[in-house]
Amino acid sequence: MRPLSPGVRLGALALTCIVIVLIALITSGANPAQVLTTLLTDSFRSPTAFADTLKRFCPYMILGVAVFWALRAGLFNIGVEGQFLMGGMTGTVVALQAGGMGGVLLGAAAGMVAGAAWALPAAWIRAYRGGHEVISTIMLNMIAFQLSNHLVSGPIMDPDAGFPTTRTLGPQDMLSGVPVGQITVNWALVIAFGLVMGFGWWLRKTVAGYELSVVGANPTAGSFAGIDVKRTTFAALLASGALAGFGGGLQAVAFEGRFYMGFSTGYGFDALGVAILAGGNPIGIIPSAFAYGLLQQGALAVQTLHVPPGIATLILSLLVVLFSAIRYGKVRHSNG
Amino acid sequence: MVDMSFITNWLMFAAILGLAALGGMFSERSGIVNIALEGMMLMSACVTALVGGTSGSPMIGLIAGLVSACLLGIAHWALTQFYRLDQIVSGMGINLFAYGATNFIALSFFKPEVPNQFLPIPVYFWCALIALAASWFMFNRMRAGLRLLAIGENPDKARTTGIEPVQVRLWALVFAGILCGLSGALVVTNSGGFGDNLTAGRGFIALAALILGGWRPVSVAVACLAFAAFEAAQIQFQGSPILGYQLPAAFWKSLPFLITLIALAGLMGRTKAPAGLGKM
Numbered sequence: 001m002r003p004l005s006p007g008v009r010l011g012a013l014a015l016t017c018i019v020i021v022l023i024a025l026i027t028s029g030a031n032p033a034q035v036l037t038t039l040l041t042d043s044f045r046s047p048t049a050f051a052d053t054l055k056r057f058c059p060y061m062i063l064g065v066a067v068f069w070a071l072r073a074g075l076f077n078i079g080v081e082g083q084f085l086m087g088g089m090t091g092t093v094v095a096l097q098a099g100g101m102g103g104v105l106l107g108a109a110a111g112m113v114a115g116a117a118w119a120l121p122a123a124w125i126r127a128y129r130g131g132h133e134v135i136s137t138i139m140l141n142m143i144a145f146q147l148s149n150h151l152v153s154g155p156i157m158d159p160d161a162g163f164p165t166t167r168t169l170g171p172q173d174m175l176s177g178v179p180v181g182q183i184t185v186n187w188a189l190v191i192a193f194g195l196v197m198g199f200g201w202w203l204r205k206t207v208a209g210y211e212l213s214v215v216g217a218n219p220t221a222g223s224f225a226g227i228d229v230k231r232t233t234f235a236a237l238l239a240s241g242a243l244a245g246f247g248g249g250l251q252a253v254a255f256e257g258r259f260y261m262g263f264s265t266g267y268g269f270d271a272l273g274v275a276i277l278a279g280g281n282p283i284g285i286i287p288s289a290f291a292y293g294l295l296q297q298g299a300l301a302v303q304t305l306h307v308p309p310g311i312a313t314l315i316l317s318l319l320v321v322l323f324s325a326i327r328y329g330k331v332r333h334s335n336g
Numbered sequence: 337m338v339d340m341s342f343i344t345n346w347l348m349f350a351a352i353l354g355l356a357a358l359g360g361m362f363s364e365r366s367g368i369v370n371i372a373l374e375g376m377m378l379m380s381a382c383v384t385a386l387v388g389g390t391s392g393s394p395m396i397g398l399i400a401g402l403v404s405a406c407l408l409g410i411a412h413w414a415l416t417q418f419y420r421l422d423q424i425v426s427g428m429g430i431n432l433f434a435y436g437a438t439n440f441i442a443l444s445f446f447k448p449e450v451p452n453q454f455l456p457i458p459v460y461f462w463c464a465l466i467a468l469a470a471s472w473f474m475f476n477r478m479r480a481g482l483r484l485l486a487i488g489e490n491p492d493k494a495r496t497t498g499i500e501p502v503q504v505r506l507w508a509l510v511f512a513g514i515l516c517g518l519s520g521a522l523v524v525t526n527s528g529g530f531g532d533n534l535t536a537g538r539g540f541i542a543l544a545a546l547i548l549g550g551w552r553p554v555s556v557a558v559a560c561l562a563f564a565a566f567e568a569a570q571i572q573f574q575g576s577p578i579l580g581y582q583l584p585a586a587f588w589k590s591l592p593f594l595i596t597l598i599a600l601a602g603l604m605g606r607t608k609a610p611a612g613l614g615k616m
Contacts, residue, residue, distance in 0.1 A: 013419065024437075028444055076424045078371075121597060131600035132609075134371065134424055135547055138540050139593040139600070145537075150586035272428055310439025317432035324429075325419040 013325055017318040024314060030305045038305060039298035039312060047182040053297045054189060055255045056267075059084070060289035061192040062247035063271030065199050066240045068282055070133075071275055072203065073236035074216035079122055079137025081268025082144030083244035084251075086118045087111030089148050091249025092166050092259035093156055099173050108249040115245010116238050118144060123237035127230045133237060141268075152261055165260035175254040188254035193286070195243070200282040212236055244268065265296070273320045279327065292316065342572045348457070349564035351464040352522050356542035357549070357556050358467050359515030363409075365475075365488040365551055366508035367501065367612045371427035372412055373516050374539025375434030380405040380520030382438040385452055385530040386445055394453040402517035408434065409513030410506070417502050423614055435533065442530055454525040463518050472553040484508055488610035544596035551610055563592040 004012075025032035043053040063080050070077035077083075088111065095107030118140055125131040153164035177186035203209040214222040215232045223229045247267075252259060274292050278284035299312030356373050363370035380401035388397020408430050415426040474481030486494040487501045494501055516539070523538065524530050545563050549556030570588030 009418065024440055028440070078424075078428070121601070125597070125601045129600070129602045131602065134369075135543070136597055136600050138371070139544060139597045142537055142540060142593045143590045143597075146586040146590045150584050154584075269428070269432065272425075273432070276425060308440045308443035310436040310443070313432055313436025314440060315436075317429050317436060320432070321415060321421065321426065321429040324421050324425050325415065328420045328422075 010326060014322055017322050020318065021315055024311060025307075028307045028311070030302075030307050035302055035305055035307050035311070038301050039295060039315075041298075042301035043294050043297045045301070049297060049301075051183050053293045054183070054185070056265075056296055057290055057293035058186070058188050058192045058255070059247045059251050059267045060271060060274050060292045061196055061285055062250065063244055063267055064274035064278060064285040064289050065195050065282065066243035066247065067271045067275035068278060068285060069199065069212075069243065070236055070240035072216045073212050073233060074219070075126065075233065075237055075240070076134045076272075077119070077122075077137055077237060077240045077244075078134055078272065079119060079140050079241065079268075080244040080271050081264060081266065082137070082141035083115040083118045083241045084248040084268045085144050085148045085264055087115040087245030087248025088252045088256070088263050089151065089156075089248070089259045090114035090245075092169075092252040092256075095169055095173060095249075095253050096167055103169075103173050104175050104253045107253040108246060111249015111252070112242045112246040115248060116242035118245065119237050119241020123234045123241070126237060127234035148259075148263075149261055152259060156259075158258075163260065166258050169253065169257040173253075174257055175250070186254050188250050191250065196282060196285050203282055244271075270296070270316070273316055276320050277323055279323075342568050345568040345571055346561075346564050347461065348522075348526055349567045350561050351461050352519050352526075352538055353542045353545055353560040353564055354464045354557055355460070355467060355515050355519035355522065356539055357545045357560055358464075358471050358553065359512040359519065360543055360546045361471065361551055361553065361556055362484070362508045362515070363412075363512040364546065364613060365610050366484050366505045367488045367491055367610065367615055368412065368416055368505055368509065369423040369427065369614050370412065370509075370512060371424060371540075371543060372408065372430040372434075373512075373542050374535055374537065375427075375431035376405040376408045376513055376516035377520035377523060377535045377539045378431075378438050378533070379408055379434045380517035381524035381534050382441055382520075382530050384454075384517075384521040385524045386441060388453045389446075389450045392453065394455045397453065398455055398518075398521050401521045402514050405517030405520060406510050406513030409509035409516070413506050413509040417505060438530070439532055442532065446530065452529050454521075454528075457522070457525060460518060460522040460525070467515055467518075468553060468557050475553060480504075480507075485610075488612050491612050491615055541592050544592055547609075548596055548599050566591045 022032065025035055028035070043049050063084060066080050066083075067077055090113070091107040091111030094110035095103040097103070098106045122133050122136040122140055125136045126133040149164070152166060156166050158165055158167045175187050177184040177189075203213065211222065211227045211232055214225065214227060215229050215236075219229045222232075256263065270292050274285060274288045277288035277291070295312045295316060299309040302311060303309055356377055359376070360370050360373045383404040384397045384401030386397075387400035388394045391397060412426055412430055415421040415429070416423050475485060483494070483499050484504055486497070487499060487504055491501045519542070520535060523535055527534060541563055542560070545559035546556055549559040566588050570585050573583065573588075574585060
């Protein structure tokens with residue numbers, strides 16, 4: 001079989017993706033153009049819709065950094081979902097106990113600790129025992145689902161609620177924001193922006209950041225250059241988990257105000273896509289996280305057109321695959 | 337204390353896990369990491385129920401389900417072998433796609449007035465047994481099976497003996513699709529109808545069993561039987577205390593994952609992964 005040129009190959013893949021989406025749109029019975037417009041622009045329809053988009057944008061950015069961090073060290077932290085859940089749950093419980101502004105700080109910090117703790121087994125197994133981090137983090141995710149669902153429907157459940165949820169934080173116990181026009185921009189968003197920028201600076205301008213990239217690109221070369229590959233690997237997964245947990249704690253004290261069954265709508269899994277779509281530059285996390293927030297908000301709105309919300313997940317999965325194929329194709333091409 | 341319902345539940349979960357894990361084994365022993373077992377199962381569960389109901393023929397439903405799972409398997413093959421996607425990224429993409437697509441299909445096409453039709457459950461038990469025997473025979477006695485193993489251990493050496501890894505892997509992923517498809521069809525047959533995220537992470541339990549079983553057919557089957565016993569025990573002991581203490585369902589459900597973590601840490605003796613796993 002004659003090998004196809006990269007252009008033809010990618011074109012074929014892009015065409016397949018487009019055809020799949022078109023078939024889905026046409027069979028749904030709604031007007032395809034209207035569905036696409038709703039998917040992409042519903043966030044701008046009203047201040048409430050935009051505020052909801054920002055509520056998703058924030059964890060996508062933080063979790064995007066978490067995934068990116070590990071990815072740079074050549075590690076797939078599939079476990080951000082579990083770390084986010086554990087962070088959200090621990091953060092809520094701590095903030096409920098402490099209360100006030102101190103509770104907000106303690107809650108976010110507790111989330112960070114919980115996330116790191118949840119990544120610890122995976123980091124240790126990967127760095128010092130040689131077990132693959134993808135498998136261990138999948139296992140840790142499943143345990144996190146079971147544990148958080150169990151705790152929130154029993155020990156930490158609000159006895160007055162008819163639904164598995166903790167008590168709710170009062171407005172004075174939550175992180176506030178600054179009003180911009182008709183919406184309120186929560187401080188959590190500023191923190192998330194700061195994290196992305198700070199991480200981008202750290203990665204490019206510090207020795208530790210450089211070592212991280214070297215270990216990810218070529219661990220053998222790194223170890224010859226005197227980098228402690230095991231320690232770097234361990235630290236990268238731990239930092240990734242800590243960030244994901246921080247994202248969970250922050251989500252609880254800034255937006256949700258409580259932990260409940262369904263606290264995460266798959267933020268951690270989406271974050272893998274966010275990091276991949278960001279490309280090679282951490283700053284790319286900002287637009288890619290925004291695109292995810294936009295499409296997930298649109299997914300709720302297309303239901304009014306009788307189109308199932310799964311359409312957004314479907315489109316995003318195809319986008320991730322297509323984008324990765326383009327990037328890998330480019331990398332291979334430049335290598336000859 | 338142990339009654340018939342425990343045995344039937346146990347066999348049911350063991351067949352579900354075993355079919356998927358054996359499917360994963362074909363993929364991983366050919367060198368392709370496959371975290372997409374869950375997605376293939378979910379897709380097959382949805383399509384089996386939909387086509388079986390609308391066509392009125394459970395057999396056609398099952399075949400359609402298997403084809404849909406195979407298509408995802410072939411997609412994984414094409415993306416990793418032709419487009420050189422990272423195998424984890426491709427697997428994640430397929431899982432996400434299956435989740436989105438089945439949500440879409442279920443809400444768009446399922447009609448409550450059309451009754452679901454499924455093949456009888458023993459059919460799947462026989463399929464699981466045949467799959468186990470056949471994969472053991474293939475890996476130990478047949479040229480095709482040995483070639484597959486050779487590729488999984490060292491694709492470059494296999495290439496020098498004239499085997500074309502990319503072609504063999506296509507067949508490996510078609511097998512993976514068929515087996516995961518059967519597993520997903522059994523899940524939906526057992527539950528009686530499709531719902532969002534019906535497989536509920538069973539594909540990942542199968543993946544755990546595959547690793548715990550060291551990628552070998554009989555050991556994988558034993559791991560599946562053990563994991564299935566936990567799930568059946570969870571139903572059996574629901575609400576009744578053991579040794580004076582009531583274990584929450586979450587504990588039983590977490591047990592397979594905890595054990596796999598311990599095994600991954602090398603605390604239960606090392607299992608050896610195919611040496612060429614993830615290589616081109």
